[in-house]
Amino acid sequence: MTDAALATPEPAAPERLGVISWESGPRKLVTVYLPLACFVIVLLFPFYWMAITTFKPNNELYNYKDFNPLFVHSPTLANVKKLFFDTDYPQWLWTTMLIAIAATALSIFASVLAAYAIQRLRFRGANWVGLAIYLAYLVPPSILFIPLAAMVVKLGLFDSPFALILTYPTFLVPFCTWLLIGYFKSIPYELEECALIDGASRLQILRKITLPLAVPGLISAGIFAFTLSWNEFIYALAFIQSSEKKTLPVAVLTQLVQGDDYQWGALMAGALFGSIPVALFYSFFVDYYVSSLTGAVKE
């Protein structure tokens, strides 16, 4: 209760400038809930707009005078039907998924081994290798795609999904390795020591002790890798040419827009259904995602 006594000299001070305060009531409504509501509305509005455009018939889409554009008056599936039956959309979804899964599997395999070696095998220079891998993450695809395009052509991989499966790990491996190093750190080393004393080999330890304990870390690294490869754009744009082999983000932008006649309904449907798999995938693991994201930043 000395707190109250000490606080009395300036009781009005926190009230007056209440920017961060723990007070509730009308002040909190104005300083916290109202701005927060604005943020949520602005951040979600493009998706709302995407969704209602998808289900609008064409006469509503281009007539703001008679129909309030913020709502759908007579919803239709025509745009969705057009997208799935008149274009290669299912094919693009399938290709993107296969490429994302293959690139993720390859990256997780490489990252687990590298993270285990750096964090647990404790060789000389392990920190330097870790730093080098971290620096690799700082090399952006924007400066790599031109020489990679030259390489891909030379290797005969141009216009092949393998061009993407092999190049995506350049940004996935550094990220996953760092995530997993952090995760391995949190697993007690004593468990491995016990197994070593019992005569297990290093690889047995990795397979039977460390990996089962690291499953949450593997899942979050896997989600990150999957969403990053699903979202990748510049390599897919540069290395793939034929329409049916394109990944979804590239195909939506290059195949659904023909000339000046934009089919906004179908285009928005394409964007919506391309976002849904990632959003669903993410919503199942949102806690892993947030904790590993913030963990990776804090690391």
Add this chain to the structure above:
Amino acid sequence: MADIAQKWSFAREASPGPNLLARLFDWKPFLVFLCLLPAIGLLVVFLTYPLGLGLWLAFTDTKIGRGGAFIGLENFASLYHDPIFWTAVGNTIFYTATATIGKFALGLWLALLLNHHIPFKSLIRAIVLVPWIVPTVLSAVAFWWIYDPQFSIISYILKDVLHVRSTNIDFLGTPWAARLSLIAANIWRGIPFVAISLLAGLQTISPSLYEAAMLDGATPWQRFRHITAPMLMPVLSVVLTFSVLFTFTDFQLVYAITRGGPINSTHLMATLAFQRGIPGGQLGEGAAIAVSMIPFLIAATLFSYFGLARRKWQQGEGND
């Protein structure tokens, strides 16, 4: 006992083949080599080598499907006299500076809001991250439609609902409007990452510091200035470096919304490099533009390094 020991050693020597292999796998240098091979191999072949190749290509006149000859600084010399290149450099710097300031101002505000005790906090946090999860190109397509000259919803609200304007806004038709529209889209996409990362930083600050400050009669601004800001600095510097790095090399938003138009006025260095290098086929010139980004990236990385070093100093920890 001796009998058992003898049996054991016998068993060990009985099968030298697998044993040798097992011992090889327990030999640390070999194991380290084996474990690092996939990751380092992939990175050397598809990252380090292309990085070097890119530097080399910048000094050649390579075209797609045809090897080039060394031409010295000719690519850079022609870029030096190319007004479009300088527009792209100016755009990139302006885009990075403005978008970063916007993202961090709004992201920090959102993080401070989310740091309050509010109901459905985890749900709101999950919703806020959505713009960051969804493929950038697909949300860019939505922005393209929002920025439509004729059917823009923003124009509709300003003109027909609020009656503050009498004409539609031509978002992407004039250079400055297009640049600002792109920056707005980039800020929109960047807020979630900044906010969630800074929120994690805010949550590590002990409430007792605020209590102590309040007992001393600190105003909310003083609390922010002398507790929140310095304690947040380590996380802030890392997030800032990443944000600057990825905004500077941004490609997707600009390519999807304007493709560098109107009349090449919104090109960033990355989109110009792509336009010259891939559809234009001038790999050498494209590489030269990409290489011109490297000095800026090194500056950003050094900034990150010193940010990290400062964090260790602030926390008073050793080297690990």
